[in-house]
Amino acid sequence: MDYEKLGFKCGIEIHQQLEGKKLFCNCPTVIRKDTPDYSFTRQLRASAGESGNVDKAASYEQKKQKTFIYQGYNDTNCLVEQDEEPPRPVNQKAVETTLQVCKMLNCKIVDEIIFMRKVVVDGSNVSGFQRTALVGQDGYIEVNGRKIGIEAVCLEEEACQVIKRTEDTDIYNLSRLGIPLIEIATAPDIKNPKECQETAAKLGMFLRSTGACRRGIGSIRQDVNISIKEGYRVEVKGFQDLKSIPKISDFEVNRQVKEKEKQGPHVRKAEADFTTSFLRPMPGSGRMYPETDIPLVKIDLTNIKEIITLEKKQNKLEKDYSLNSDFASIAIKSGIDFPTLFNKYKNLEPKFIVNTILNLPKEIKKRHNVEIDILAHSEFILSSLDDNKISPSAIEEILLKLNNNEKINLDDYKAMPLEEIKNKIKEIMKENPDAPMGALMGKAMAAFKGKVDGKIVNEILRKLQ
Amino acid sequence: MANTGDLVKIEGKEGILMPTTDPKITIIKLESGYNIAYKNAKVELVKEKEEITKTQNQKIESNPKLKNISILHCGGTVASKIDYKTGAVSALFEPSEFLNLFPELKDIANVKSELIAQMLSENMRFGHYNIMAKAIEEQIKKGVDGIILTQGTDTLHYTSAALSFMIENSPIPILILGSQRSSDRGSSDAAMNIVSAISFATQTDFKGVGVCMHADTNDEDCLIMQGTKVKKMHTSRRDAFRPINTKAIARINYKTKEITYLNEYNKEKNNLNITFFKENLKIGILKSRPNLFAEELEVYNNFDGLIIEGTGLGHISIRKVDDLTSENEIIKNKLEELTKKIPVVMTSQCTYGRIDMNVYSEGRTNIEMGILGNELDMTTETAFIKLAWLLSNDLDVKTNLNKNLRGEISERIENVFLN
Numbered sequence: 092m093d094y095e096k097l098g099f100k101c102g103i104e105i106h107q108q109l110e111g112k113k114l115f116c117n118c119p120t121v122i123r124k125d126t127p128d129y130s131f132t133r134q135l136r137a138s139a140g141e142s143g144n145v146d147k148a149a150s151y152e153q154k155k156q157k158t159f160i161y162q163g164y165n166d167t168n169c170l171v172e173q174d175e176e177p178p179r180p181v182n183q184k185a186v187e188t189t190l191q192v193c194k195m196l197n198c199k200i201v202d203e204i205i206f207m208r209k210v211v212v213d214g215s216n217v218s219g220f221q222r223t224a225l226v227g228q229d230g231y232i233e234v235n236g237r238k239i240g241i242e243a244v245c246l247e248e249e250a251c252q253v254i255k256r257t258e259d260t261d262i263y264n265l266s267r268l269g270i271p272l273i274e275i276a277t278a279p280d281i282k283n284p285k286e287c288q289e290t291a292a293k294l295g296m297f298l299r300s301t302g303a304c305r306r307g308i309g310s311i312r313q314d315v316n317i318s319i320k321e322g323y324r325v326e327v328k329g330f331q332d333l334k335s336i337p338k339i340s341d342f343e344v345n346r347q348v349k350e351k352e353k354q355g356p357h358v359r360k361a362e363a364d365f366t367t368s369f370l371r372p373m374p375g376s377g378r379m380y381p382e383t384d385i386p387l388v389k390i391d392l393t394n395i396k397e398i399i400t401l402e403k404k405q406n407k408l409e410k411d412y413s414l415n416s417d418f419a420s421i422a423i424k425s426g427i428d429f430p431t432l433f434n435k436y437k438n439l440e441p442k443f444i445v446n447t448i449l450n451l452p453k454e455i456k457k458r459h460n461v462e463i464d465i466l467a468h469s470e471f472i473l474s475s476l477d478d479n480k481i482s483p484s485a486i487e488e489i490l491l492k493l494n495n496n497e498k499i500n501l502d503d504y505k506a507m508p509l510e511e512i513k514n515k516i517k518e519i520m521k522e523n524p525d526a527p528m529g530a531l532m533g534k535a536m537a538a539f540k541g542k543v544d545g546k547i548v549n550e551i552l553r554k555l556q
Numbered sequence: 557m558a559n560t561g562d563l564v565k566i567e568g569k570e571g572i573l574m575p576t577t578d579p580k581i582t583i584i585k586l587e588s589g590y591n592i593a594y595k596n597a598k599v600e601l602v603k604e605k606e607e608i609t610k611t612q613n614q615k616i617e618s619n620p621k622l623k624n625i626s627i628l629h630c631g632g633t634v635a636s637k638i639d640y641k642t643g644a645v646s647a648l649f650e651p652s653e654f655l656n657l658f659p660e661l662k663d664i665a666n667v668k669s670e671l672i673a674q675m676l677s678e679n680m681r682f683g684h685y686n687i688m689a690k691a692i693e694e695q696i697k698k699g700v701d702g703i704i705l706t707q708g709t710d711t712l713h714y715t716s717a718a719l720s721f722m723i724e725n726s727p728i729p730i731l732i733l734g735s736q737r738s739s740d741r742g743s744s745d746a747a748m749n750i751v752s753a754i755s756f757a758t759q760t761d762f763k764g765v766g767v768c769m770h771a772d773t774n775d776e777d778c779l780i781m782q783g784t785k786v787k788k789m790h791t792s793r794r795d796a797f798r799p800i801n802t803k804a805i806a807r808i809n810y811k812t813k814e815i816t817y818l819n820e821y822n823k824e825k826n827n828l829n830i831t832f833f834k835e836n837l838k839i840g841i842l843k844s845r846p847n848l849f850a851e852e853l854e855v856y857n858n859f860d861g862l863i864i865e866g867t868g869l870g871h872i873s874i875r876k877v878d879d880l881t882s883e884n885e886i887i888k889n890k891l892e893e894l895t896k897k898i899p900v901v902m903t904s905q906c907t908y909g910r911i912d913m914n915v916y917s918e919g920r921t922n923i924e925m926g927i928l929g930n931e932l933d934m935t936t937e938t939a940f941i942k943l944a945w946l947l948s949n950d951l952d953v954k955t956n957l958n959k960n961l962r963g964e965i966s967e968r969i970e971n972v973f974l975n
Contacts, residue, residue, distance in 0.1 A: 131772075132776060133774070133775045134748065135743060136742055136744070136747055137742065170792070173773065174737065174743050175773060175794065176793075201592050201593060201594075202581070202593050203581060203593035205590075205592065205593055207589065207591060209589070212742045217743060218737075220741060223590075224590075225588075225590040225592055243590075245590075379585075379588075379590060381591055387581070387593060
């Protein structure tokens with residue numbers, strides 16, 4: 092498809108949940124699926140805006156005249172989520188994280204934060220609105236050397252999770268409501284679906300670099316705004332994973348070309364089969380009015396630390412410890428402080444350390460179906476290896492024993508001194524002067540009875556030949 | 557110089573200029589709907605604001621099959637809306653906008669609404685009760701079938717008690733209501749309280765003053781509670797208003813409009829008699845507590861009456877028991893002085909239960925000193941209003957305080973704690 096010719100315009104919105112406490116109360120950010128402790132029912136009405144006009148999206152929802160049932164938990168929900176108490180002061184940690192993200196994205200930060208009420212009457216917010224504030228604007232992010240504009244960085248509250256919809260009643264779970272969300276909206280600078288995916292990936296990486304994000308399914312969501320020449324802007328919501336972005340975008344462009352978009356700006360849902368379906372009209376600016384229960388939030392940038400992105404951390408790891416990008420990437424993602432381990436166990440290869448801590452437990456799980464708490468034993472294992480007290484080939488057996496609380500006699504796993512290995516190999520070579528490399532290897536390994544790493548044997552054999 | 561509502565430009569951003577209370581902060585509303593704040597900004601005028609032409613309200617024909625209900629607005633959250641110019645929720649409300657906001661009312665009753673006062677309820681004075689009573693009198697004389705009075709919830713239970721005493725033998729239901737969430741928001745309780753009150757008024761044979769508010773946190777039922785026996789018991793919940801020492805009169809379902817009566821209520825028709833408050837009357841409320849000082853009682857020398865919100869069964873510190881409590885003797889002397897000059901009435905800060913000053917000797921001393929209110933179970937608010945009303949109408953306090961005039965005193969208290 093010739094995206095340039097089609098006049099393809101695309102921007103994305105990323106919503107990332109933050110970990111810790113909720114944005115306007117002290118409930119924990121725990122999303123639950125267990126049996127709720129209580130439930131209550133509410134009705135919502137669309138209220139007329141400034142000029143007596145009810146917002147389009149809001150009135151669309153109200154026509155459905157639904158009853159909403161909310162299910163909550165005594166220990167993780169409070170009156171704020173029930174809309175029975177005004178919001179508590181804004182979560183300062185969430186504000187700080189948002190300011191850090193604004194700085195990473197080169198945004199101009201507002202002088203004071205004003206929380207707004209964005210009218211939502213589909214029941215997903217008990218109050219009938221979502222609290223949201225614009226924190227930064229006019230920034231940019233570099234993707235493959237191209238600058239993609241950042242229109243806005245907002246801090247807002249997460250909505251309830253829908254449990255069940257019927258014709259006249261929607262049931263919602265209260266536990267997700269109020270979790271802080273950072274929303275990043277790019278300008279429509281994205282030139283094609285592939286760039287869209289890359290931009291989303293980079294923004295996600297920036298967000299994770301703050302260390303303040305929730306993890307797991309649903310903790311980050313992408314919406315994509317797509318339009319083509321002479322068409323209307325269509326927002327596609329609910330991308331399950333980044334990889335589906337190009338495909339769904341392709342399908343959506345095709346749909347827009349075919350249907351010659353007549354519906355006006357609206358919101359669509361990304362389906363599992365990569366198509367999209369009509370969700371609701373695009374909400375207008377009329378649905379925003381100030382949240383008068385929350386005073387303007389003063390901004391203090393003096394304590395906002397600059398974030399080193401995961402990307403930068405990974406590059407540094409690759410350079411400083413000559414790790415390949417795969418190993419550096421999993422090392423960074425794990426959150427484990429590998430540079431400290433690398434510096435502590437200088438006789439061990441960084442790659443070997445990463446492999447032992449991150450990959451070996453997975454292999455053991457596959458081979459023996461045993462969960463190993465590697466971090467509990469890593470110091471013992473790594474220091475023994477570093478001091479050449481044990482052979483690397485013995486790690487697996489030692490870990491299995493440690494896991495069973497068995498005593499370890501280090502002498503059983505003693506690493507053979509290098510000279511001794513060399514001499515033994517020389518001996519074998521002498522005894523079998525005509526044997527090919529493979530046969531020698533087999534004989535040597537049998538002689539060492541697993542106490543010497545195959546790699547070392549192989550290396551010595553090559554050198555001696 | 558740009559004015560509020562003008563399209564302006566600040567640091568390259570266009571938006572509508574919003575007013576602020578802080579002169580150093582400039583706020584504009586962006587196209588996206590977000591408001592942003594600038595410190596010491598240079599404001600450039602782009603376009604002056606266009607006057608918004610008010611939408612003409614449709615005239616609604618009255619339906620002869622439906623009952624006539626009058627709504628009297630006295631301000632508060634229930635009669636508030638967003639002022640997009642100031643961005644604040646304000647108690648500004650054209651009564652004619654009312655039906656636009658609650659269109660379903662036209663199928664329930666012929667509703668006429670009128671603005672008679674405009675304030676958050678903490679600002680109310682006795683004079684406002686007189687304005688309300690006069691407006692109610694006018695409506696009753698017009699022959700309406702029911703009256704709904706809306707006001708802020710903070711002092712709503714004072715108003716319901718005041719109107720209960722002022723309007724004797726009302727021939728129609730007079731229901732007072734408010735809302736705990738402002739009516740500009742989707743989740744407001746205003747619509748349900750108003751619709752339920754009007755539905756109740758059109759169906760009931762109850763005559764008198766009641767309060768209509770949420771029965772619980774659900775948008776399902778409202779309670780109709782007797783005006784003299786109700787109190788705001790929560791700062792923010794929808795079901796903040798609870799009947800005290802009694803059951804509610806009735807429960808009405810918001811959707812089905814079905815009424816379930818829960819208690820006895822007045823159906824009798826007698827001669828309407830409306831009385832008023834003396835607006836310059838001074839009645840005090842003193843909260844009894846540890847470490848009270850006699851000095852606090854000095855204020856009431858020039859007052860017309862005093863309510864002591866006592867501890868427990870009706871106590872205040874009047875006995876010296878050791879070296880630390882000599883102040884209590886001074887309090888006792890001061891109280892004796894006061895009871896000779898003005899009526900002093902005991903209530904309890906427990907809210908629930910009856911005053912009984914016979915159980916402890918201190919209580920008996922209170923009675924001997926001339927403190928009134930023994931055996932009563934009025935809330936402090938109702939006692940305050942009753943005392944003021946008795947004094948306003950030159951009714952003898954000693955003989956009338958213990959008379960059950962408007963259902964304010966329970967003959968027997970059933971098992972209705974925290975209901």
